[in-house]
Amino acid sequence: MNEELLSVGIDMGTSTTQLVLSKLHIQNMASSFSVPRLVITDKEVVYRSDICFTPVLEDNRIDVGEIQTFVQEQYRKAGIRKEEIQTGAVIITGETARKDNANEVLLSLSGFAGDFVVATAGPDLESIIAAKGAGAHTYSKEHSTSIVNIDIGGGTSNLALFSSGELLDTGCLDIGGRLIRVDQVTREITYIAPKIKQLIARRDIPLTLGQKVTPTDLEPILQEMVALLEESVGLRPPGDFYDIIVTNKGLKLDRAIPCISFSGGVADYIYQDSVDDVFQFGDIGILLGRAIASSSMTQLMTVATAVETIRATVVGAGSHTTEISGSTITYTEKSFPIKNIPILKLSMADESGSAEVLASAISDKLNWFKLNNDLQKVAIALEGKKNPSFQEVQKYANGLHKGMAELLEKEYPLIVIVRHDMAKVLGQTLYARLDYKKDVVCIDSVHVDNGDYIDIGKPIAGGKVLPVVIKTLVFN
């Protein structure tokens, strides 16, 4: 059996908006003599859109109408209908995520792009998606090494650290190619971002708005920016400006990182340099790329070639956001997709006690999800056990049933996500507890954490598995 899923990725970044279409291939990898095990075996990008500037209205809001036209236009060019899109993600990144109407645009666009196209946002997720799109996680797995990918866009540099295919850490810095803009014709500085202004002042660099500049004039500030990037990957001890330039957090840096890769618009000018006019985009992107290319990052670390540069984030959104659940699961709910469900992940202490402990932990923690005293839909996540006994499954089911009482009153479906392979029996047990009257969705083999959201799509592969997207929804 071989099944294909058509997936769309849309990236609305600080400076550009793009779209890709990918095909995800799904196969049953188990022999015919055991329980099925469906996995995504291949991901291929089948269409890459034009790259357009992210349309912003005069009042600094995102022009959603224009983006919808862009999406429609690209679907037409690719020769597909919206109904054919089975999964995918829209990600809103960089400064665009900080616009007033970011949330609203994101949600309306995800619905517009397809039935199960999910909305995502957040600096950590952005780093992960870009690194996956750049192929950093595959590189670390194939070479059995650690690698940091820096996705350098217009407004931010997103870092993600992978070791042997596993994500270790993420970070984000306010360093980008469009933080200083230079008029292409007059060579006058037209914009300096606030944090960069602060850096210029602290270092006494002679640069002001309206000043006519040459690449040599910009050299000192570019060196400062490169130094901060070197600090961010542990090549230098953090200086006095490091904490200021960090967006939300940096990497933990408790171990040396041997390899590095670059993605984002600036990356093209790190990997190659063949331009006549360094100000052709009206910003310092090309110069920043050059400065990084001759820095210690390329000299002291092994540079891996990114499989995608400027399209890394959009390819990541299209090809690397959808996962599939374990293949032995329970769902009685019929109205998929279920979108934007926050996760409540229980602690090991909650799980290791009796059913009563589990129940009271759940009902306590459900209070975190009350908005004006109104409980939202919540998915409960737990570790489970590797090889549980039937008694232990009963314990889990009793605890969940009791603890989720408040969700049941609201007529919400019971959504349970367990890490170990036990979802089918746990789901059936819960369903029995509910007298087969309320709906249950119980899936396994998916990693989630507090702060994550989950989207669950329509069953695929003859109903055996559910496509899921684990994501964050953070607007700065």
Next chain:
Amino acid sequence: MEEKDLKSMIESILMEMVGNKSEEATESVLTEPAQTNRPTEPEVVEDSGECLDDITEVDLRKLLLVPDPEDREGYLKMKEKTPARLGVWRAGPRYKTFTSLRFRADHAAAQDAVFSYVSEDFVKEMNLVAVETMCRDKDEYITRPDLGRQFSSDTIEYMKKHTTNKAKVQIMVGDGLSSAAIEANLRDIVPAIAQGLKMYGIEVGNILFVKHCRVPSMDMVGEATEADVVCLLVGERPGLVTAESMSAYIAYKPTVGMPEARRTVISNIHSGGTPAVEAGAHIAELIKTMIDRKASGIDLKL
């Protein structure tokens, strides 16, 4: 071959394998505990609480005996993916003592699983209806597969009396080649199957336990009970990875002499493979699908 002969043959092979030195060692090991049992030496009766570590408790996938590997992490990663005994190192041209002992311990567990019986207490505890095939003992069971798939007419009558005729499903348990697999998994898989079937409104009646059971014995059970689906939970031939692996053979209206291709099998049910409870939930759904589609084996397109 008599069990005794077999035992002495294996013993002599092992002696040759490990050489004379350990013959002495084995002897001293054998004689020491005999001494400790003598009541005339009261100081040894005092239990110091000390005992040898159980070498079968060691997780082989995490044990790398290569003393100075070039890439320890990479080696262990490789070992994570296979139960094969990689990186066992050597003493001269031979296995190290641990490897050799562990091999023999695992082999012994496999043999025990084949030659031991599911305890009667266990059969009682699980409320199973006990029957046996035409085999009189383990030797006949091993050497006469044809008898392991037949029942006497008395047994068939007994079976008919203690099961529901024309039930939707008849579940049966067989010792097969591993009694250890049955004792390890049955407590968890049976309630999971029953609970899953209940969800579809299907009742599990009395469950049969078949001693000296070969897989095709389910065909005779099928004919005797006239159940729509027969599901046999049977101990798999044990290997050196686990002696506790169980399979479920499931067929829609099985008949004696039907092609093997009409059986659906779910194998590798053990703590390191598919968990028993999860397999039970899956089997319940599979049985329901078979009843709905009136087919099993390769006739059933899943």
